[in-house]
Amino acid sequence: MASVAAAEGAAAALRSVLSRAQQAAARxxxxxGSVRVVAVSKTKPVPVIRGVYDAGHRxxxxxxxxxxIDKAPQVGLNWTPRLPxxxxxxxxGNLQSNKAKALLAGVPNLDMVESVDDEKIANRxxxxxxxxxxRPLKVLVQVNTSGEESKFGVDPxxxxxxxxxxxxxxxxxxxxxxxxxxxxxxxxxxxxxxTLANCRKEVCKELGMPEEQCELSMGMSADFEQAIxxxxxxxxxxxxxxxxxxxxxxx
Numbered sequence: 582m583a584s585v586a587a588a589e590g591a592a593a594a595l596r597s598v599l600s601r602a603q604q605a606a607a608r609x610x611x612x613x614g615s616v617r618v619v620a621v622s623k624t625k626p627v628p629v630i631r632g633v634y635d636a637g638h639r640x641x642x643x644x645x646x647x648x649x650i651d652k653a654p655q656v657g658l659n660w661t662p663r664l665p666x667x668x669x670x671x672x673x674g675n676l677q678s679n680k681a682k683a684l685l686a687g688v689p690n691l692d693m694v695e696s697v698d699d700e701k702i703a704n705r706x707x708x709x710x711x712x713x714x715x716r717p718l719k720v721l722v723q724v725n726t727s728g729e730e731s732k733f734g735v736d737p738x739x740x741x742x743x744x745x746x747x748x749x750x751x752x753x754x755x756x757x758x759x760x761x762x763x764x765x766x767x768x769x770x771x772x773x774x775x776t777l778a779n780c781r782k783e784v785c786k787e788l789g790m791p792e793e794q795c796e797l798s799m800g801m802s803a804d805f806e807q808a809i810x811x812x813x814x815x816x817x818x819x820x821x822x823x824x825x826x827x828x829x830x831x832x
Contacts, residue, residue, distance in 0.1 A: 587824070588632025594822045595620065595633050598805075602816065605809035616809050619671050621801075621819030623648070624826045627655045633822065639667055642695075642817055644674030650687035671695055673760075673817055675733045678705040685709050685718070693719040695760045695798055695815075698734050703747050703754065710753035717753050721760040721798055721815075722784075726776040732762055737780050744784045758796030758814070759784065774799055774811040781812075 595618075603613050619642040622630045630641065634656055641656070643649035653670060669692040672684060676694060678701055685691060685706070697703050697720045710718050722744050725734030735743050740759065747756040761777045777799050785792045798815035800808025805816035820826060 584626065584628040587629045591629050591823050592632045592636035595636055595638055598818050598822055601806055602809060605806040609810045615814060617815045619815060619817045620822050621673065621817050622823060623819060625823045627652055629823060630656050640669045640671065642671040642673045646676070646680045646684045650683065653688045676702055678702050681705045682709045685713055685715065689715065691718065693721065693757065695721040696723045696733065697721065697747065698723040700743065700746050703751050707751035707753045717755045719755045719757040720747060721758050721796065722747065723760045724777055724780055726761040726773040734761065737776055740780045741783050741787050745787060748788055758798065760798035771811065774808055778812050
């Protein structure tokens with residue numbers, strides 16, 4: 582019963598988040614469908630994720646490779662152990678190059694890796710996609726807009742070169758835009774959002790790419806409405822939908 586209540590609560594919270602996202606887009610003079618909400622289900626059990634799926638949502642994000650590999654076959658049409666194409670999985674955590682093959686082989690319907698922060702991981706993903714013969718993989722270049730040493734991501738001064746590398750040298754990847762993570766409290770500041778928006782201007786100018794085709798993934802539970810108002814096209818919302826994360830207790 583507890584899992585049923587949690588699933589219903591997550592579904593209700595999702596509807597609220599979608600409404601708030603639409604209202605934030607409207608305040609910025611943007612179309613209702615201009616923002617994607619990634620429901621970040623890190624540490625959450627499959628029955629709760631299914632509640633959000635049953636509410637009509639199809640875009641989910643995970644931070645850890647093995648957790649995503651384990652969950653992906655259990656979420657989808659009729660709840661049979663398969664990987665339905667209607668699920669759009671995003672990997673949003675730091676990805677080590679030695680885990681790229683396991684991730685892509687284990688989650689054939691992985692739609693996007695949001696956390697490409699250097700040429701090494703870009704090259705590895707490109708090779709794995711080719712080796713597996715799967716469709717091209719969408720990627721975002723992760724930018725460290727806060728300057729915190731604890732954060733992954735390329736320095737803003739290096740985002741153009743990394744985006745250029747993905748676009749020109751990784752034929753099995755689709756450069757889709759830029760991503761940033763907030764401060765230590767998982768919120769961000771207008772300066773961080775402005776930095777990423779400025780990075781997009783520079784990247785698009787260098788690549789000859791229309792800005793509307795370059796996504797901005799910024800904003801999480803604490804600040805997704807502000808991020809949308811400042812141009813975010815992709816927000817990653819976890820605890821506001823699913824509740825506080827539940828990490829296993831260490832002995």
